[in-house]
Amino acid sequence: MSPVTSTISGYPRIGPDRELKRAVEDHWAGRVDAARLQEIAAGLRERTWRELSAAGLTTVPSNTFSLYDHVLDTIVMVGAIPERFAGLAEPYFTMARGDEGVAPLEMTKWFDTNYHYLVPELPPETRFRLDWSKPLAEYAQAKALGIETRPVLLGPLSFLLLAKPVDLGLLDGLVEVYAELLERLAAAGVAEVQLDEPVLAADRSERELAALRRAYDRLGDLPSRPHLLVSTYFGEIGPALAILAGTRVEAIGLDFVAGPGNLEALAAIGGLPDKTLVAGVVDGRNVWRADQTKALSLCAALSGLADRLVVGTSCSLLHVPLDLDAETGLDPGVRARLAFAKQKVAEVVAIGAALNGSPAPAGPPPAHPIVNARVRARLDALRDPATRLPHAQRLAIQRRSLGLPPLATTTIGSFPQTADVRHARAALRAGTVTPAEYDDRMRAEIARVIALQEEIGLDVLVHGEPERNDMVQYFAELLDGYAVTEHGWVQSYGSRCVRPPILHGDVSRPEPMTVTWATYAQSLTRKPVKGMLTGPVTMLAWSFVRDDQPLPDTARQVALALRDEIHDLEAAGIQIIQVDEPALRELLPLRSADREPYLAWAVAAFRLATGGVADRTQIHTHMCYSEFGEIVGAIGDLDADVSTVEAARSRMELLDDLRTSGFGRGIGPGVWDIHSPRVPSTEELTTALRRAASSVDATLLWVNPDCGLKTRDYPETEASLRNMVTAAQRVRAEI
Ligand code: GLN
Numbered sequence: 001m002s003p004v005t006s007t008i009s010g011y012p013r014i015g016p017d018r019e020l021k022r023a024v025e026d027h028w029a030g031r032v033d034a035a036r037l038q039e040i041a042a043g044l045r046e047r048t049w050r051e052l053s054a055a056g057l058t059t060v061p062s063n064t065f066s067l068y069d070h071v072l073d074t075i076v077m078v079g080a081i082p083e084r085f086a087g088l089a090e091p092y093f094t095m096a097r098g099d100e101g102v103a104p105l106e107m108t109k110w111f112d113t114n115y116h117y118l119v120p121e122l123p124p125e126t127r128f129r130l131d132w133s134k135p136l137a138e139y140a141q142a143k144a145l146g147i148e149t150r151p152v153l154l155g156p157l158s159f160l161l162l163a164k165p166v167d168l169g170l171l172d173g174l175v176e177v178y179a180e181l182l183e184r185l186a187a188a189g190v191a192e193v194q195l196d197e198p199v200l201a202a203d204r205s206e207r208e209l210a211a212l213r214r215a216y217d218r219l220g221d222l223p224s225r226p227h228l229l230v231s232t233y234f235g236e237i238g239p240a241l242a243i244l245a246g247t248r249v250e251a252i253g254l255d256f257v258a259g260p261g262n263l264e265a266l267a268a269i270g271g272l273p274d275k276t277l278v279a280g281v282v283d284g285r286n287v288w289r290a291d292q293t294k295a296l297s298l299c300a301a302l303s304g305l306a307d308r309l310v311v312g313t314s315c316s317l318l319h320v321p322l323d324l325d326a327e328t329g330l331d332p333g334v335r336a337r338l339a340f341a342k343q344k345v346a347e348v349v350a351i352g353a354a355l356n357g358s359p360a361p362a363g364p365p366p367a368h369p370i371v372n373a374r375v376r377a378r379l380d381a382l383r384d385p386a387t388r389l390p391h392a393q394r395l396a397i398q399r400r401s402l403g404l405p406p407l408a409t410t411t412i413g414s415f416p417q418t419a420d421v422r423h424a425r426a427a428l429r430a431g432t433v434t435p436a437e438y439d440d441r442m443r444a445e446i447a448r449v450i451a452l453q454e455e456i457g458l459d460v461l462v463h464g465e466p467e468r469n470d471m472v473q474y475f476a477e478l479l480d481g482y483a484v485t486e487h488g489w490v491q492s493y494g495s496r497c498v499r500p501p502i503l504h505g506d507v508s509r510p511e512p513m514t515v516t517w518a519t520y521a522q523s524l525t526r527k528p529v530k531g532m533l534t535g536p537v538t539m540l541a542w543s544f545v546r547d548d549q550p551l552p553d554t555a556r557q558v559a560l561a562l563r564d565e566i567h568d569l570e571a572a573g574i575q576i577i578q579v580d581e582p583a584l585r586e587l588l589p590l591r592s593a594d595r596e597p598y599l600a601w602a603v604a605a606f607r608l609a610t611g612g613v614a615d616r617t618q619i620h621t622h623m624c625y626s627e628f629g630e631i632v633g634a635i636g637d638l639d640a641d642v643s644t645v646e647a648a649r650s651r652m653e654l655l656d657d658l659r660t661s662g663f664g665r666g667i668g669p670g671v672w673d674i675h676s677p678r679v680p681s682t683e684e685l686t687t688a689l690r691r692a693a694s695s696v697d698a699t700l701l702w703v704n705p706d707c708g709l710k711t712r713d714y715p716e717t718e719a720s721l722r723n724m725v726t727a728a729q730r731v732r733a734e735i
C-alpha cells in the first residue's frame with residue numbers, strides 16, 4: 001500500500017488580523033486602489049501557502065482565496081455576469097453590493113453554515129464563456145514561490161443547482177467551459193484539480209444524479225487534463241457515491257464527520273479499488289480537537305476501501321477561526337480541547353504521519369467538559385414543561401390584562417446603536433469607565449429610547465438593547481458553559497466577519513441577565529415593555545457547540561437557563577416577553593428525512609423555555625426570513641402568542657400561508673424592510689396593512705418593522721416609525 005498523504009480542502013481567507021476585511025472596505029471607501037488591494041490579497045495568499053506547506057501537508061490547495069465570495073468568483077470564471085453589470089467600472093463588487101442604479105445579486109446561506117454566497121442568476125439564454133484568469137494566476141503565483149498547488153473550483157453541478165433559476169438544460173454548455181479550463185490548467189502544469197460538489201449532501205433527484213454522471217463522464221474522458229478530485233462535504237452523499245465511483249475521476253473526497261454513514265456506503269459499493277479517497281476526518285466546521293485515536297481507527301478502516309488514502313478535513317476550514325494561539329484569555333481547560341484552522345492542519349499532518357508509522361504525538365490528555373449535576377437533575381425532573389391554557393383562551397386573558405388596541409404597534413427590540421453607545425461598551429472593556437458609569441450611560445440611553453417611543457405613540461415598547469454587542473454573544477458572556485474569543489473571527493459574507501461564542505460545557509445561568517435593564521425601562525412608562533431574549537436554537541446556531549452530547553440535550557440546557565430568566569422577568573412585572581428565534585430555519589437539515597426530528601427538538605426547546613409562564617404573560621417570538629410557509633406548522637407549534645416575521649421583502653406572501661394554515665395566533669408581518677435606509681411612506685404602509693387586515697383578524701394583527709433597528713440611523717428610524725404608527729391608526733379607524 002502506498003504511503004498515506006495529507007491535504008485540506010480550503011483555508012480561511014481573511015488573514016490573522018482581518019487584513020482582507022480592512023483592505024476591501026478601504027478600497028470601497030476609495031482609500032486603497034485596485035492595484036494595492038491585489039497586492040494585499042497576494043500577500044495573504046503567499047502567507048497561507050507558505051504556512052500550509054511548512055506545516056507538512058503533502059498537497060496544498062489554491063484558488064480558495066476570494067476577495068468576496070468563491071461563488072461570485074465562479075460566476076466571473078464561467079462568464080455568467082448578468083447583463084445589468086456589463087460595462088460597470090467594478091462589476092465584481094457591484095454584483096456583491098449593488099449601487100444606486102443597480103440591484104446586487106441575491107445573497108443566501110451556504111448550505112447549513114453561517115457563510116453566505118451570492119446566488120448566480122442564470123436565465124435560459126445564458127451562454128457561458130471561460131475566464132481562466134483567477135485560478136491560473138493563483139496557481140502561477142504559488143508555483144513561483146516554489147509551491148505546487150491543487151486549484152479548487154466549485155463543481156459544475158453545484159454551481160447550477162445553487163443558481164436561480166435552476167436549469168439543468170444549461171449543464172452541457174457549462175461543462176464545456178470547465179473542460180476548456182481543465183485543458184488550460186493541464187497546459188500550465190497543474191497535476192490535480194479539486195471540484196467541490198457539496199450539493200450532493202442534500203436530496204437529489206434522478207435527473208440531477210443523471211446530470212452528475214453526464215458532467216463527470218465528459219470531464220473524465222478529456223484527453224489532456226489534470227487528475228480530478230471530486231470533493232463532497234456537509235453530509236452523506238448517498239446514491240451519488242456509486243455514480244462518481246463509476247466515472248474516471250481519480251479521487252473522491254468524503255466527509256466522515258457530518259456524514260459518518262459514508263463509511264458504510266463506501267463498503268457497500270466495494271470501496272474505490274482504482275481511486276484515491278480523500279478522507280475528511282478532521283472536523284472543518286467545529287472548533288474541537290480531533291480525537292486522534294478515533295481518527296486513526298477510522299482511517300485504518302478506510303485504507304482498505306480505496307487504492308490510496310489521503311487524510312483531510314471534513315470541509316474547507318473557512319468555517320473556523322484561524323489560530324488558537326492568538327487567544328490569550330481562554331480558560332486553560334477549555335483551550336486544551338480546542339483546535340482552530342492552523343491547529344487542524346497540524347492534526348491532519350499528524351494523523352497522516354501516524355498512519356505511515358511515525359509514533360502518534362502524545363498531545364495533552366483529553367479535558368472534560370464542565371458537568372452541572374443540578375442542571376441535569378432539573379431537566380430530568382421537568383417532565384411537562386408547558387402548563388399553559390390553549391392559545392385562544394390565553395388570548396382572551398391577555399386582551400383583558402394588556403388592554404391593547406387592534407393592530408397594536410411595536411418594534412423588534414433593538415434601536416440604532418449610536419457611536420456613543422458603542423464607545424461606552426468599548427470603554428468598559430478597556431477599563432476607562434467604571435461599571436457604575438457604564439450603567440448610567442445605558443440607563444440614559446434606555447430612558448431616551450423609551451421617551452421617543454412614547455412620543456411616537458407605539459403601543460408596546462422595548463428598552464432598545466443598547467447593552468448588547470450581539471444578540472448571542474451578550475448571553476454567551478453571561479451564561480456558564482460558554483466562552484468567547486478575542487480573535488476568533490469567521491467570514492460570514494464578503495468583508496463581514498462574526499466571532500461565534502464557544503459552548504463548551506453544561507450551560508447554566510449564574511444570575512439574571514436582562515432583568516435590571518427591562519425593569520428599569522418598565523419603570524419609566526405605563527405602557528408594556530417587552531422583555532427581550534435570544535431563543536435556544538439561535539443560541540446554538542450562531543455558536544460553536546460541544547459535540548460530545550446530542551444537540552437536543554444542549555438545547556434543553558440553554559432553554560432551562562432561559563426559562564429561569566423568563567420566570568424572573570415575569571416576577572419582576574414584565575408582562576410581555578419576546579424570545580427571538582431568527583435561526584430556527586437555518587438549522588433545518590439538508591436532507592428532508594432529517595427535518596421532522598430536528599423541528600421536534602427545536603420546538604420542544606422553545607416550549608421548555610417559554611412554557612412555564614402564567615397565561616396572562618404574553619410570549620412573542622421573532623424570525624427574519626421569507627420562506628414562512630415552509631415551516632409555518634413548526635412556528636405554530638412553538639405556541640408563542642405573537643410571532644413577528646419578515647414580510648416586506650417577500651411582499652407579504654405569508655398572508656396566503658396564514659390563511660391556508662389556520663395559524664390563529666398573533667402575527668406581525670414586518671411592514672417595512674429595515675435592511676435599507678429607505679423611509680416607507682404612510683401611504684404604502686397603509687396599503688400593506690389594509691391588505692394584511694383583510695386576511696388576518698384585526699385583534700391578531702400586529703404592526704412592526706421586519707427586524708431590529710440596530711444597524712439603522714436615527715433619522716430614518718424615527719421617520720419610519722412615525723409613518724408606521726400613523727398608518728396603523730388609519731387602518732384601525734377603518735375596521
Ligand atoms: N431582538 C433582536 C433585535 O432587534 C432581533 C434581531 C434578529 O432577529 N436578528 O436586534
Ligand code: ZN
Pocket residue numbers: 412582622623624706707708
Ligand atoms: Zn430579525
